Amino acid sequence: MLLLRLVLGLTMAAHGTQKLFGWFGGGGISGTGQFFTxxxxxxxxxxxxLAGLTETLGGLGLALGLLTPLAGAAVVGTLINAIAVHGAGAFFAPKGIEYELLLTAGAAALALTGPGRYAADRFLPVLRSHRLAHGALALALGVVLGAVLLLVRD
Known part of the structure; x- marks a missing residue:
């Protein structure tokens, strides 16, 4: 679980910093804003x-195993929009959705199963019990918010 959290979480955080700061060859707020428009x-x-903060904070939350259900839900909600923008024209790269789908499934799995043994959530007793219920509720919230953002598109 630690390996999955680190790889998926840091990948999403890096994507978020591309949007926010232009790091790693990203467009920054201005370039990414033009893409969204x-x-x-x-x-x-x-x-x-919004996308940059969601990806960065959700990714860091997953990497740390901190508030894992909410972090996973944030990533899922963002990736729902990424999949919709990419379209369903193909499954494989360069125009496919397989990458986004894999990240979405990984984030959902972490939200539902929990972060594993080596995680900050171990210090939050409320998240140690009812793991599946917390994950399902958080994912429902992420899906609803992701869908709302899709509805505001032209």
Whole structure:
């Protein structure tokens, strides 16, 4: 679980910093905002900040195993939009959705099963019990919020 959390979480956090700061060859808020506007989202810069923060904080939460159900749900909600923007024209790269689908499934699995033994959530007793219920509720929230963002697209 630690390996999955670190790889998936740090990958998502890196994607978020591309949007927020332009790191790792990203477009920063301005470039990412233009992409969101071209993809039909209103207020492209605001959407870039929202997506960047969600990916960065959700990714770091997964990597640390901190508030894992919510971190996984944040990543799932963001990736629902990424899959919708990419479209379902193909499954495999370069125009496919297999990468986003794999990240979505990994984040959902972590939200539902918990972060494993070596995680900050071990110090939060409320998250040690009812793991599946917390994960399912968090994922439902992530899916609903992701769907709401899709509805505001043109």
């Amino acid at each position: 071209a993809s039909g989202y209103p207020a492209g810069d605001a959407m870039a900040v």
